[in-house]
Amino acid sequence: MNNNQQAQFFAKWSKGGSTGIREIEKEYDTLAQVYEDKVLNWQYACHQVAAELMAKFVASDGKILDLGCGTGLAGQALREQGYQTIIGVDISQNSLDIARDKNLYTALYKADIQQELPFQDHEFDGIISTAVLTNMETSNVLYKFCRLVKPGGYLVFTNREDKHYQKQFDVTLNKMESEGMLKPAYLSPPQPYFPNNHDYADKIKVLYCAYQVCI
Numbered sequence: 028m029n030n031n032q033q034a035q036f037f038a039k040w041s042k043g044g045s046t047g048i049r050e051i052e053k054e055y056d057t058l059a060q061v062y063e064d065k066v067l068n069w070q071y072a073c074h075q076v077a078a079e080l081m082a083k084f085v086a087s088d089g090k091i092l093d094l095g096c097g098t099g100l101a102g103q104a105l106r107e108q109g110y111q112t113i114i115g116v117d118i119s120q121n122s123l124d125i126a127r128d129k130n131l132y133t134a135l136y137k138a139d140i141q142q143e144l145p146f147q148d149h150e151f152d153g154i155i156s157t158a159v160l161t162n163m164e165t166s167n168v169l170y171k172f173c174r175l176v177k178p179g180g181y182l183v184f185t186n187r188e189d190k191h192y193q194k195q196f197d198v199t200l201n202k203m204e205s206e207g208m209l210k211p212a213y214l215s216p217p218q219p220y221f222p223n224n225h226d227y228a229d230k231i232k233v234l235y236c237a238y239q240v241c242i
């Protein structure tokens with residue numbers, strides 16, 4: 028992908044990105060080699076903040092599932108918080124190859140996280156998912172996440188503020204609360220997402236969320 032194609036992709040991403048799984052897979056496979064340099068240059072910090080948030084709620088000997096792990100930014104941040112058992116899942120094989128070379132994860136799986144995943148019910152102490160939910164077709168994916176976490180465990184995720192409400196993640200989370208599935212633990216005010224990117228800067232913010240799984 029040349030510089031012009033990269034610019035076009037990230038411009039599209041700033042408007043909401045793709046939701047079709049094959050399109051997402053192709054885009055991130057193509058961008059895998061440049062992704063980290065690009066977003067870190069934009070002062071992206073979701074992986075670090077979310078890992079620090081996870082550490083407030085889940086002990087470092089917990090088993091963590093990184094959904095949409097990409098090239099391993101969140102995995103590295105979790106390691107820095109002392110976590111040793113981290114399972115990663117992503118749709119992009121090229122991104123997974125980069126993550127595997129970093130030796131951060133206990134295991135890595137190629138899968139569409141919008142579908143049922145090959146894990147047992149209540150297998151994990153926590154799930155982390157950063158810069159991923161924007162690409163989801165529906166907020167109901169949170170039910171799939173919840174199934175995988177032990178009662179008393181935590182979901183920690185980020186979401187673009189605009190997409191959080193446009194795709195009714197707030198409505199789904201409120202419904203899950205009323206059903207006794209989740210209990211809110213932390214919701215940040217809108218925070219900078221890519222402060223050094225002119226398409227985002229002060230225009231597009233990110234929310235940090237943590238929920239305890241109850242059942």
